[in-house]
C-alpha cells in the first residue's frame with residue numbers, strides 16, 4: 001500500500017523522527033533548520049567512535065559527501081554499518097562526486113553498500129550511473145530528463161529508490177516512476193537546498209514503509225514550500241528564511257495540490 005505525501009507529512013509531525021545527518025560543512029546548519037521546520041529532529045553526529053552506535057537508535061541516516069576527508073568517510077562507513085544492523089533506512093547524497101577521482105571512488109563504494117534512497121541532481125545521477133555528464137562542481141549542468149534512464153539503472157543496481165531534483169523532479173524505484181512539479185527557480189540559488197532535501201528524505205523514510213513514498217513526500221513538500229516562499233522573496237537572501245517558514249506552515253492537504261505524474 002502506498003502512503004500519499006499528505007499522510008506522510010502527518011506521520012512526520014506526529015512522530016518527530018530522529019535523523020542522523022553526516023553532511024558537509026556548508027549544509028549542516030541549514031539542513032538542521034530544514035528538518036526542525038518540517039517537523040523532524042536532526043542530530044549531526046559523524047565521528048567513527050560514535051556514529052555507528054548512534055545509527056542504531058535513530059529513525060533514519062543521511063549521508064552526504066560534500067566536504068569529504070578520510071576520517072569523515074570512516075564515520076560514514078561506521079554509521080552505515082550501524083544503520084544496516086538495525087534495519088534503519090539510509091540516504092546517500094553523492095554531492096559533486098565526479099569532481100575528483102577520490103570523491104568518485106568514495107561515492108561508488110557507498111553505492112555498493114546499497115543505499116535505501118539516493119538523491120542527487122541530474123549531473124550527479126548521470127555520472128553515478130557511469131553516463132556522460134556536463135557536471136563540474138556541486139551544481140547541476142544537465143537537465144533532469146536526460147538523467148531519468150540513469151536513475152532507473154541505479155535503482156536496478158542498488159534495489160533502492162533514486163530521486164533526481166531540478167526544475168521538475170523525478171523519482172523511481174525501478175518499477176514505479178513519478179515526475180513532481182512545483183518549487184521555485186530561487187531554490188538552486190541558495191546553497192545546500194538539495195543537501196537539506198536529502199536529509200528530509202531520510203526523515204520521511206523513518207515514518208513511511210516504502211522508500212519510494214518517502215522520497216516522493218519529501219520532494220513534494222519541498223515543491224510546495226518553494227512555490228509558496230518564492231513570491232515572498234526579493235532574492236536568495238530573503239528566500240532562505242521564507243522557505244523555512246513555508247516548510248513550517250505547510251499543511252498536509254497543501255501537498256495534494258502539487259502536480260505529480262506517473263512517468
Ligand SMILES: Nc1ncnc2c1ncn2[C@@H]1O[C@H](COP(=O)(O)OP(=O)(O)OP(=O)(O)O)[C@@H](O)[C@H]1O
Nearest residue numbers: 121165166167183184185187188192193194195222
Ligand atoms: N529551476 C528550478 N525550479 C524549481 N525548483 C527547483 C529548480 N531547481 C531546483 N529546484 C528544487 O530545488 C531543490 C534542490 O534541488 P537541486 O537539484 O538544486 O539540488 P542540488 O543541486 O543537490 O543542491 P545543493 O547541492 O546546492 O544542495 C529541489 O527541491 C528541486 O526541486
Ligand SMILES: Cc1ncsc1CCO
Nearest residue numbers: 024026066067095138192
Ligand atoms: C558549495 C558546496 N561545496 C561543497 S558541498 C557544498 C554545498 C552544496 O552542495
Ligand SMILES: [Mg+2]
Nearest residue numbers: 095121194195
Ligand atoms: Mg547536491
